[in-house]
Amino acid sequence: MLTIGVDIGSVGTKAVLFDGDIVDRHLEPTGWNPSEAGHRAMESLLKRNSLSPGRIDCVVSTGYGRKSFAEVDKAVTEITCHARGAHFMDPEVRTVLDIGGQDSKVIVLDDHGRVLDFMMNDKCAAGTGRFLQVMATLLEYSIEEFGAVDPDGEMQKISSMCTVFAESEVVSHLAKGVSKNAVALGLLESVAVRASSMLGRLGIKPVVGFTGGVSRCPSLVSLLEGQLNCDVRTYGDSHYAGALGSALIASEL
Amino acid sequence: MKRVSRIDELLADVEAHLKDGVLQVKEASEKGRPIVGTYCTFAPWELITAAGAIPATLCARGEDPITAAEEHLPRNLCPLIKSSYGYALTDKCPYFHFCDMVIAESTCDGKKKMYELMSRMKPLHLMMLPQTAEGDGSRSAWRAELDRLKDGLERAFDVSIDDGAISERISLRNRERLALKSLWELSMMDPPAITGKEQYLISEYCEFHFHKEELVPWLENLVSQIREAYDLGERRVGKDAPRILITGCPLGGAQKVIHAIEDAGAVVVCYENCGGVKELGFLVDEDRPPMEALTDKYLNVGCSVMTPNTSRMDNLKNLIESYNVDGVVEVVLQACHTYAVETYEVRELVRSTGRPYMSVETDYSKSDIGQLATRIGAFLEML
Ligand code: SF4
Ligand code: SF4
Numbered sequence A: 001m002l003t004i005g006v007d008i009g010s011v012g013t014k015a016v017l018f019d020g021d022i023v024d025r026h027l028e029p030t031g032w033n034p035s036e037a038g039h040r041a042m043e044s045l046l047k048r049n050s051l052s053p054g055r056i057d058c059v060v061s062t063g064y065g066r067k068s069f070a071e072v073d074k075a076v077t078e079i080t081c082h083a084r085g086a087h088f089m090d091p092e093v094r095t096v097l098d099i100g101g102q103d104s105k106v107i108v109l110d111d112h113g114r115v116l117d118f119m120m121n122d123k124c125a126a127g128t129g130r131f132l133q134v135m136a137t138l139l140e141y142s143i144e145e146f147g148a149v150d151p152d153g154e155m156q157k158i159s160s161m162c163t164v165f166a167e168s169e170v171v172s173h174l175a176k177g178v179s180k181n182a183v184a185l186g187l188l189e190s191v192a193v194r195a196s197s198m199l200g201r202l203g204i205k206p207v208v209g210f211t212g213g214v215s216r217c218p219s220l221v222s223l224l225e226g227q228l229n230c231d232v233r234t235y236g237d238s239h240y241a242g243a244l245g246s247a248l249i250a251s252e253l
Numbered sequence B: 001m002k003r004v005s006r007i008d009e010l011l012a013d014v015e016a017h018l019k020d021g022v023l024q025v026k027e028a029s030e031k032g033r034p035i036v037g038t039y040c041t042f043a044p045w046e047l048i049t050a051a052g053a054i055p056a057t058l059c060a061r062g063e064d065p066i067t068a069a070e071e072h073l074p075r076n077l078c079p080l081i082k083s084s085y086g087y088a089l090t091d092k093c094p095y096f097h098f099c100d101m102v103i104a105e106s107t108c109d110g111k112k113k114m115y116e117l118m119s120r121m122k123p124l125h126l127m128m129l130p131q132t133a134e135g136d137g138s139r140s141a142w143r144a145e146l147d148r149l150k151d152g153l154e155r156a157f158d159v160s161i162d163d164g165a166i167s168e169r170i171s172l173r174n175r176e177r178l179a180l181k182s183l184w185e186l187s188m189m190d191p192p193a194i195t196g197k198e199q200y201l202i203s204e205y206c207e208f209h210f211h212k213e214e215l216v217p218w219l220e221n222l223v224s225q226i227r228e229a230y231d232l233g234e235r236r237v238g239k240d241a242p243r244i245l246i247t248g249c250p251l252g253g254a255q256k257v258i259h260a261i262e263d264a265g266a267v268v269v270c271y272e273n274c275g276g277v278k279e280l281g282f283l284v285d286e287d288r289p290p291m292e293a294l295t296d297k298y299l300n301v302g303c304s305v306m307t308p309n310t311s312r313m314d315n316l317k318n319l320i321e322s323y324n325v326d327g328v329v330e331v332v333l334q335a336c337h338t339y340a341v342e343t344y345e346v347r348e349l350v351r352s353t354g355r356p357y358m359s360v361e362t363d364y365s366k367s368d369i370g371q372l373a374t375r376i377g378a379f380l381e382m383l
Helices: A035-046 A079-088 A127-139 A145-149 A163-175 A180-202 A218-227 A238-250 B006-016 B020-030 B045-050 B077-089 B092-099 B109-118 B136-159 B163-188 B195-205 B214-233 B256-261 B290-299 B310-322 B336-352 B371-380
Strands: A005-008 A010-016 A022-029 A057-060 A095-099 A105-109 A115-121 A208-211 A232-234 B035-038 B054-057 B102-103 B124-127 B243-248 B268-274 B327-333 B357-362
Touching: A005 A035, A005 A079, A005 A238, A010 A035, A010 A238, A010 B371, A022 A035, A022 A238, A035 A095, A057 A079, A057 A238, A057 B290, A079 A095, A079 A115, A079 A208, A079 A238, A079 B371, A095 A180, A105 A180, A115 A180, A115 B371, A127 A145, A127 A163, A127 A180, A145 A218, A163 A180, A180 A218, A208 A218, A208 A238, A218 A232, B006 B195, B006 B214, B020 B035, B020 B054, B020 B092, B035 B045, B035 B092, B045 B054, B045 B136, B045 B163, B045 B290, B054 B092, B054 B336, B077 B109, B102 B109, B109 B124, B124 B136, B136 B268, B136 B290, B163 B195, B163 B214, B163 B268, B163 B290, B195 B214, B195 B256, B195 B268, B243 B256, B243 B310, B243 B336, B256 B357, B256 B371, B268 B310, B310 B336, B336 B357, B357 B371
Parallel strands: A005 A057, A095 A208, A208 A232, B035 B054, B035 B102, B102 B124, B243 B268, B243 B327, B327 B357
Antiparallel strands: A005 A010, A010 A022, A095 A105, A105 A115
16 A cells, blocks of 8 residues: 655645655755645655655645645644654653644554644744754854763843844843853753653653654753753654654554 | 525525624614623623613624734733734724723733723723622622622613513523524534534524514524424434534634634534523522522633632533533633633533643734644644
């Protein structure tokens, strides 16, 4: 059985071709037309694998554009898909922390990857990839350099989580001569504290898996481990978790 | 061709008359009947009508006047309060426009401070609501507040209210409560006879129908006709639609939550909110002296401004069981502290019955419609 899962996010559209395992994956910018993006992502997968559309048994969409995309058999929310995808990547995971470009979420799973509880923060940029990007630019770091600052170095505590206020706080610390590294570490720490309080509100069940673009900051991961007092796993392909989960759900329809 | 169902016809009729209330109030006002605006379930309807006045609910539902309200009020305030004030300020609400008097209660902090400003626009009678329904002190204070309201109405409209008139209104209102209760109880059936959206529509119509003597038999008849159609096999809700109970802040301006739930394939079977089945379970005791009976009825409204709010928790537990719900969604309006804090206790309560619970914070805008669809969709996928 061949299925496709398409995750139409606000920034990127991800698609996974699936036959019980990942056959191929595709990523492209969503742009202004989510349904077009979904269509293109599917086309690319089909073309690259020399498949005719008739060969695909089932398509499931997810992400914010899931409903605008007509060529699917079913639309499922990103929470459910993400949970299934993360569970496929790591069957031991029971708590998923996902921090993407615009939002963050925590999902608690059962042994089969089904959602037991979840929480979303999608109203404000605080603690998301967007926040880190603004701060990296301000500190004149690349996002990679920013995410890899020495976690054991000196740290300047940052008290505001709001992107706008944190920005002025950073500027004033730099003006006082605090090192860039210390400020960066303080910013990452504030993201870790925020994430761990979100996790705390739902109650952490081990193993904790960290997904989404922001999980690619190694220093954040170790700060988070310090906050939570437990291991935090990350996965190379985690930005495909939603698409993978929808392909998986498609294979069960 | 789609056959028009019996229930479709009934509902179309309700929809066509949804705006009649405005005309009724205008006519009554022109004939010299006093109009009294109310905002809360705590306002004693029976007393107001016994004074010969028409009580009109003002609890505002629209987003439009919020910007105007924010010129006087802080932004970080519950949308219900801002909308209520905004309608008054901009004179965009016909009901407020025709009001001769407003009855307010010292409920949450935001509301009672807003009323101070509102009293510049209309004569406003503030009832001092105790903070608790427990103890003799609170009860006697509330009893005295009812007397004070009675005096206030008598003086304002130059009438005298006797016990006989109050008793008459009590029995009419009780009959309306029972009729409304039977409307909500259409959802006790599995599947429910009509959708939650449709129920809400009918209840709004009733809320703004001011000739209760006509309304009550009409409503009784409507409910029995819907039942009849149901018994003849008419189904409007799928057999497998998850049954959801909504609780929390008043829904007037946040009906998008009902839509999000039902658009995702579930059905709202019970509203434990003001305007829903919440207060209907407790009738006013017709065998007791009327002012005494009214005191107890209204002191026991299960609102989060009361501490403790045992009445809400007990009622909620009951409703979850008797409506056989699959999950509970709590709606918290932005910046409503009392309900927001109570979500902790509600969550515990719902979980203790083994059912899933979710709270959503929202306002009156359309900006979070997509987010609501995702949150609620994910919640329903869990069931
Ligand atoms: S929730 Fe409480 S304060 Fe709000 S309308 Fe109902 S009774 Fe009044
Ligand atoms: S919803 Fe909350 S904040 Fe708003 S008026 Fe009612 S009790 Fe007050």
